[in-house]
Amino acid sequence: MDPIRNPYAPGAGQRPPELAGRDRELGQFEVTLERVGAGRPERSMVLSGLRGVGKTVLLNALRGEAVRRAWGTGKIEARPDQSIRIPVAQAVHAAVREVAHRHRDPDRVDEVAGTLKSFALRATVEERRTARSAGVRWTPPTDVPATRGRADSGDLELDLVELFTDVATLAGDLGVGVGLFIDEMQDISIEELAALCGACHEISQQGAPLIVVGAGLPHLPVALAASKSYAERLFRYVSVDRLPRAMADRAWRLPAATEGVTFDDDALDELYALTDGYPYFVQAYGKVTWDAAVGSPIGVDDVRAAAPEAEQELAIGFFGARYDRATPAERDYMTAMADLGVEAGDLAVATAGIAEHLARKPQSLSPARDGLIKKGLVYSAERGSVAFTVPHFGKYLRAR
Numbered sequence: 058m059d060p061i062r063n064p065y066a067p068g069a070g071q072r073p074p075e076l077a078g079r080d081r082e083l084g085q086f087e088v089t090l091e092r093v094g095a096g097r098p099e100r101s102m103v104l105s106g107l108r109g110v111g112k113t114v115l116l117n118a119l120r121g122e123a124v125r126r127a128w129g130t131g132k133i134e135a136r137p138d139q140s141i142r143i144p145v146a147q148a149v150h151a152a153v154r155e156v157a158h159r160h161r162d163p164d165r166v167d168e169v170a171g172t173l174k175s176f177a178l179r180a181t182v183e184e185r186r187t188a189r190s191a192g193v194r195w196t197p198p199t200d201v202p203a204t205r206g207r208a209d210s211g212d213l214e215l216d217l218v219e220l221f222t223d224v225a226t227l228a229g230d231l232g233v234g235v236g237l238f239i240d241e242m243q244d245i246s247i248e249e250l251a252a253l254c255g256a257c258h259e260i261s262q263q264g265a266p267l268i269v270v271g272a273g274l275p276h277l278p279v280a281l282a283a284s285k286s287y288a289e290r291l292f293r294y295v296s297v298d299r300l301p302r303a304m305a306d307r308a309w310r311l312p313a314a315t316e317g318v319t320f321d322d323d324a325l326d327e328l329y330a331l332t333d334g335y336p337y338f339v340q341a342y343g344k345v346t347w348d349a350a351v352g353s354p355i356g357v358d359d360v361r362a363a364a365p366e367a368e369q370e371l372a373i374g375f376f377g378a379r380y381d382r383a384t385p386a387e388r389d390y391m392t393a394m395a396d397l398g399v400e401a402g403d404l405a406v407a408t409a410g411i412a413e414h415l416a417r418k419p420q421s422l423s424p425a426r427d428g429l430i431k432k433g434l435v436y437s438a439e440r441g442s443v444a445f446t447v448p449h450f451g452k453y454l455r456a457r
Contacts, residue, residue, distance in 0.1 A: 058318070058347050058348060058349075058350045058351070058352070058353075058355075060347075060348050062316050063344055063347045063348060064312035064313060064315060064316060064347070065312060065340045065341075065343035065344035065347060066340055066344075067337060067340035067341040067343075067344055068340075069113070070113035070114060070117065071114070072114050072117065072118065073111075073114070073308060073312075073336070073339075073340050074311075074312040074315075075307060075308050075311040075312050076111075076114065076115075076118060077300060077304040077305070077307040077308040077311075078300040078301065078304030078305075078307075078308075078336075079111070079115055079118065082104075082115060082119075082295055082297075083118060083119070083122065085102075085293070085295075086102065086119050086122055086270075087122060089102065089268065089293075090122060090123060090126055090128065090234070093234050093266050093267075093268055094126070094128075094232060094233055094234055094266060096264055096266070098261065098264060099261075099268070100261070100290075100291060100292055100293045101257055101261075101268045101269040101270060101271075101291065101292050101293070102119070102268070102269075102270045102271070102292060102293045102294075102295060103242070103270075103271045103272070103273070103277060103278065103281065103292040103293070103294050103295065104116060104270070104271065104272040104273075104295050104297050105272070105273055105274065105275050105276075105277045105278055105294065105295070105296055105297065106274075106275060106296060106297035106298055107274070107275060107335075107445075107446055107447065107448050108274075108337075108433075108446050108447045108448070109335050109336065109337035109338065109375070109447065109448055110297045110298060110299060110335060110336055110337075110448075111297060111336040111337070112240075112272040112273070112297050113240055113272060114336070115272070115297060116132075116238055116240055116270065116272045117132075117238075119236075119238070119270055120132060120236065120238045120270075123234075123236040124155075126233065127156075127159075127231070127233050128152075128155075128156075128228065128233045128234050128235060128236050129151075129152030129153060129154075129155040129156040129224070129228050129233070129234075129235045129236070130151070130152050130155065130235070130236045130237075130238065131147070131148025131149055131150070131151040131152040131235075131236075131237055131238070132148055132151075132237075132238040132239070132240065133145060133147070133148045133237075133238075133239055133240070134239075134240045134241050135239060135240065135241045135242055135243075135244040135245045136191050136241070136244055137244045137431055138187060139187045139188065139190075139191050139244075140180070140181075140183075140184040140187060140188070140246075140249065141213075141245055141249050141253070142176070142177070142179070142180045142184050142213065142216075143177060143180050143184060143185065143188040143193055143195065144188065144193055145217070145220075145237070146173060146176055146177035146180075146195070146197065146220075147193065147195040148237055148238075149173055149176075149220060149224055149235075149237065150173055150195070150197070150198070152224065152228075152235045152236070152237070153166075153169060153170065153173065153224060153227065156227060156228050156231055156233065156235075157169075157170075157227070159231055160227065160230060160231060162230075165227065165230070166227065167201045168204065168223070169223045169224055169226075169227045170198055170200075170201045171201050171202055171203055171204035171207070172204045172207045172208050172219065172220055172223045172224075173197060173198070173208075173220065173223075173224070174197040174198060174201060174202075174203040174204070175203040175204045175205065175207055175208050175209040176208035176209065176216050176219075176220045177196075177197040178197060178203055178209070179208070179209045179210075179211055179216060207219055207223070208220040208223075212252075213248075213249060213252040214251070214252035214253075214255040214256055217252060217253065217255075217256035218255075218256045218259045218260065221235075221256055221260050221265065221267050222260065222263065222265060224267065225260065225265035225266050225267035226265065228266055228267075229265065229266045233266065234266030234267055234268065235266065235267045235268075236267075236268050236269075236270060237267070237268070237269045237270070238269075238270045238271075238272075239269065239270070239271040239272070240271075240272050240273075241272070241273060241433075242271035242272060242273035242277055243273035243274045243276060243277045243280055243433075243436075244273075244433075247280065247283060247284050248284075250280060250281060250284035250285075251284035251285050253269065254281060254284055254285040254287075254288050254291055255285065257269050257291055257292075258285070258287065258291055261291070271292075272297075274433065274436050274446050275296075275436055275438055275444075275446070276436040276437060276438045278294050279438055299333055299334035299335045299336070299448070300334040300335075300336060300339065301334065302329055302334065304334070305325075305328075305329050305332070305334045305339055306325050306329075308336070308339050308340075308343070309325060309328060309339065309343050310325075312343075313347070313353075313355070317353065318347075318353040318354070318355065319353055319354040319355070320354055320355045321354050321355065321356045321357060323356070323357040324346075324354075324355050324356050324357045324359065324360050326357070327357045327360040327361065328342055328343070328346065328360055331360070331364060331367075333448065333449070335448045335449075337375070338367075338371070338448075338449070341367050341370065341371060341375075342360070342363070342364070342367045344367075345363040345364075345366045345367040345370070346359055346360050346363040346367075348363070349362045349363035349366070350363075371449075371453075372453060375447070376447065376449075376450060376453040379432075379434055379447060379450075380453075380454075382432055382434070383428075383429065383432065383434065384425070384428065386424070386425045386428075387425045387428050387429050387432075387434075389415065389425070390411065390415075390422060390425040390426060390429060391429065391434065391435070391445075391450075391454060392454055393411045393414045393415050394406055394411060394435070394443065394444075394445065394451065394454075395450070395451040395452075395454035395455050396414060396455070397410050397411065397414060398445075398451040399451075399455070403445070403449075403450075403451040403452065404444060405438070405439065405442040405443060405444040406442060406443065406444070407441060407442050408422070408426065408441055408442060408443055409441065411443075426443065429443075430443075433446055434446060434447070434450075
């Protein structure tokens with residue numbers, strides 16, 4: 058098959074040619090945008106799931122829906138040990154720019170820009186340093202003065218409320234709203250998650266047209282609940298999981314059909330058995346299978362011929378890159394998880410069982426466990442257990 062015509066797109070956050078299995082989430086979000094734009098109460102949204110299930114792709118698709126409705130939007134990617142003040146200011150600035158040019162009152166636009174500037178300038182030296190180290194070198198607009206006494210108290214929750222209120226009012230003048238999209242939301246500190254939740258709670262009580270859409274690992278809902286007791290009622294939680302068989306078939310068939318190519322049913326059977334319907338794997342195996350196939354229809358022999366190449370690419374780029382980030386002690390911990398995961402179906406395993414498997418005291422393994430959680434390689438949704446954030450990671454480790 059012609060590799061130039063290959064329609065599959067495995068990549069971090071890269072939208073596949075067919076966004077299969079996400080119609081329900083997109084439909085729900087359309088309703089949310091319409092309701093918020095009409096001044097009706099609606100909850101913000103949180104997406105959670107393992108690596109490779111398409112959370113970032115879905116987050117970007119939701120943002121695209123907001124853009125199509127002329128909303129102001131901004132996006133940040135949270136990072137461990139980095140305050141959200143400057144990234145949020147940068148994202149909100151992008152949202153303001155998207156609506157400001159349509160506003161008929163330039164003085165009102167300048168007032169909001171002044172609030173934004175005061176919010177950003179209130180960042181501490183440490184917050185600016187960590188932002189720079191993460192590659193965020195944005196500075197607030199210089200053509201307006203900072204508004205004194207607005208969003209500059211130093212209390213993040215209060216400052217967010219005032220910033221969100223002013224920005225939402227500006228968008229509301231045009232009959233639209235503002236959407237703040239946050240990827241890797243689990244990396245926000247508990248204190249700042251609490252401030253963000255508090256601000257969202259206040260904004261929702263005001264009925265202001267501003268929503269926050271977050272995406273993160275499976276333990277994100279637990280982290281939000283730990284930050285504010287009412288967080289479970291503040292957001293609509295959406296679990297993003299692997300694709301059911303019919304949707305996985307659609308993700309393979311429809312892009313191929315645009316190039317006049319079909320699949321045999323037994324080829325699709327084999328592909329689903331290899332990928333378990335995880336969207337990243339669906340694209341990765343689809344791509345190499347296309348390149349290995351000699352013609353249409355693509356058959357099971359083509360899939361089997363391509364599978365070793367797909368496995369090698371995943372071992373280097375998807376699994377290996379993550380394994381290489383771990384320290385020797387963390388690798389031992391993950392290997393024990395993989396060994397125990399055979400009986401657990403590669404789901405969560407007990408931390409006490411890991412300690413027993415390694416003949417170590419549980420307390421001595423805490424640094425390795427905490428390091429893996431911080432690196433986003435494992436997560437703990439329940440006390441006393443851990444699981445991999447990456448599907449098939451246990452299988453990869455056992456094969457090493």
